[in-house]
Amino acid sequence: MRNLDKMLGTLYGEAIGDAMGMPTQKWSRERIAKEFPIPITDFMDGPTTNVHANDYHRGQYTFVTQQALVVIQALHGLHWEYNQVIVSQHLLDWARRIKAYEKNTLDDTSKTALRLFAGDKDxxxxxxxxxxxxxxxxxxxxGALYTPDKKMALVEMVYQISKITHExxxxxxxxxxxxxxxxxxIADYDWDNIIEFAxxxxxxxxxxxxxxYSAQIKQRVRLGLHIAKQFVNHPSGFVRAMYELVGTSELTSESVPTALIIAYYTxxxxxCAQMCANLGGDTTTIGALATAICGAKNGWQSISKDWCSLIDRQNPSQDLKGxxxxxxTFEPLRHNKIK
Known part of the structure; x- marks a missing residue:
C-alpha cells in the first residue's frame, strides 16, 4: 500500500514526534514533571533552561528529522542508486549549514565520522x-520505500546508509x-505482525x-512487549516501566526498542507524540521514530491538519509534500543498485 497518504503519514509522523519531544530533550522524568506540572499535549517553544532545545520554536523539528530528509532527497537526486560518497557529502554539507560543529546539535559519533570523511581518513x-x-x-x-517482499534489499540499503557513521x-x-x-x-500489517517483521x-x-557488548535489540523488544501487555490499561505505569526497564537514553539498545513499543502501545x-514528549530521555529521537511508525500505519489523513500546517509553517526549508x-518515484524492483 505504497501511496501518497502513507508516505506523508511517515514524514509528518516523524516531524511531529520530533517537534513535540524537542522541549524536554535529554531531561529526566523528574525534571519534566517539575518544569511541566501539566503534561505536554501540544507543541511548545524550547525552554530557555534546556540547552538542547533553547534554539527551537514551537513546531520546529530538530536535526533528527532534518537528517532523514537530507538522505531521502540525496537518494532521489541519485535516481535511487545509492552512492556512499555522495550521500555522505550531502550529510556533511548539511551539518556545516546548521553549524553542527559549533552548536549543541548532532550526535558526537556522527560529527566525528563526518569530520573524518571530510579529511579523507579512515x-x-x-x-x-x-x-x-x-x-x-x-x-x-x-522503510517507507520498500515492500515487505523486498526485505533483503531494504536491509542492505539501511546498512549502507547507517554505516556512514554507525556500523x-x-x-x-x-x-x-x-x-x-x-x-x-506501510503494508498495513496488524500491530503484532509489524513487530515480528521488524x-x-x-x-x-x-x-x-x-x-x-550491547544488550540485544530483540530481547529489549520482547521485554517491552511484556510491559505493554502488563500495563494495557495503565499508560502511566507503562511509561514508568519502559523508562526504568527498557530505557530512554541515546543508546540504540534503549531508545530504539522503546520507540517501537510505544508505537505499538499507542x-x-x-x-504517541504526547507520550514521548513526557517520557524523559532522548525524547526527540524516540518521538520521531515511534510517531513515524504510527503515521506509516494510519496515514496522513489520520493526523491533525492543524498540526501538519504548523509543521509546514515552522519548517519552510523542507517541503514534506514534495x-x-x-x-x-522509487521502484523497488529497479532501484537496488549500491555503489
Missing part, C-alpha cells in the same frame, strides 16, 4: 564501535528494526555489523 575506527542512535534517525523514510551490530539492528516496522506499517529485519541487520500519532511525491 572512519571505521569510529563507526565500528558506535553504539548510540545517531544513524537510526535517518531511516523511517527508507555495529546494535546500531544496524536498531536501524533495520525501525525500517522493518515502517515497511510493515524483528526479522533487525536480525538480518545485526549480522552485518561489527560485534559489540497506535496513534497524537497519543518529498513524499518524490518517494513515490
Amino acid at each position: 572512519i571505521t575506527r569510529v563507526t565500528q564501535v558506535a553504539i548510540d542512535n545517531g544513524a537510526v534517525v535517518r531511516i523511517p523514510p527508507i 555495529t551490530d546494535v546500531t544496524i539492528a536498531g536501524a533495520t528494526l525501525i525500517a522493518g516496522a515502517v515497511c510493515a506499517a 524483528l526479522t529485519t533487525s536480525d538480518l541487520g545485526a549480522s552485518l555489523g561489527a560485534p559489540t 497506535r496513534d500519532v497524537k497519543k 518529498i513524499a511525491q518524490q518517494m513515490l
Whole structure:
C-alpha cells in the first residue's frame, strides 16, 4: 500500500514526534514533571533552561528529522542508486549549514565520522564501535520505500546508509528494526505482525555489523512487549516501566526498542507524540521514530491538519509534500543498485 497518504503519514509522523519531544530533550522524568506540572499535549517553544532545545520554536523539528530528509532527497537526486560518497557529502554539507560543529546539535559519533570523511581518513575506527542512535534517525523514510517482499534489499540499503557513521551490530539492528516496522506499517500489517517483521529485519541487520557488548535489540523488544501487555490499561505505569526497564537514553539498545513499543502501545500519532514528549530521555529521537511508525500505519489523513500546517509553517526549508511525491518515484524492483 505504497501511496501518497502513507508516505506523508511517515514524514509528518516523524516531524511531529520530533517537534513535540524537542522541549524536554535529554531531561529526566523528574525534571519534566517539575518544569511541566501539566503534561505536554501540544507543541511548545524550547525552554530557555534546556540547552538542547533553547534554539527551537514551537513546531520546529530538530536535526533528527532534518537528517532523514537530507538522505531521502540525496537518494532521489541519485535516481535511487545509492552512492556512499555522495550521500555522505550531502550529510556533511548539511551539518556545516546548521553549524553542527559549533552548536549543541548532532550526535558526537556522527560529527566525528563526518569530520573524518571530510579529511579523507579512515572512519571505521569510529563507526565500528558506535553504539548510540545517531544513524537510526535517518531511516523511517527508507522503510517507507520498500515492500515487505523486498526485505533483503531494504536491509542492505539501511546498512549502507547507517554505516556512514554507525556500523555495529546494535546500531544496524536498531536501524533495520525501525525500517522493518515502517515497511510493515506501510503494508498495513496488524500491530503484532509489524513487530515480528521488524524483528526479522533487525536480525538480518545485526549480522552485518561489527560485534559489540550491547544488550540485544530483540530481547529489549520482547521485554517491552511484556510491559505493554502488563500495563494495557495503565499508560502511566507503562511509561514508568519502559523508562526504568527498557530505557530512554541515546543508546540504540534503549531508545530504539522503546520507540517501537510505544508505537505499538499507542497506535496513534497524537497519543504517541504526547507520550514521548513526557517520557524523559532522548525524547526527540524516540518521538520521531515511534510517531513515524504510527503515521506509516494510519496515514496522513489520520493526523491533525492543524498540526501538519504548523509543521509546514515552522519548517519552510523542507517541503514534506514534495518529498513524499518524490518517494513515490522509487521502484523497488529497479532501484537496488549500491555503489
